[in-house]
Amino acid sequence: MIHFIVSILLQAIVVLFVFPWIHSDFRVKGDATNAIWIVIGFIVLNWIVRWLFVISTLGLGWLLYYLSLGLLGLLANAIVLILLSRMFPNLLGVPSFSAAFWGGLCLSLASLLMRR
Secondary structure, three states, X not given: OHHHHHHHHHHHHHHHHOHXXXXXXXXXXXXXXXXXXXXXHHHHHHXXXXXXXXXXXXXXXXXXXXXXXXXXXXXXXXXXXXHHHHHOOOOEEOOOHHHHHHHHHHHHHHXXXXXX
């Protein structure tokens, strides 16, 4: 459980400090608690989108994911960040798809770092 909490905190730090480096308009509006809520929403929505992708491809989603060398996962992360910014415009501002793509990559790297 502590590992999960530390992972959320690390991803919140990425949201707070790395996202503005990607693009000046790509930021969380408010304080650190909003960043934690964004990360929790990202985890939940990412899980839902990935399972919908697997179900809609009749189980071939995992094969497509590995054949694309993870690019489909990064695209899913970008779509989730854009969805979060549309669902909660007062919490997160995402200026473009490319910024969302790089932000999703940074969140994936932070998550990968915590798995090791």
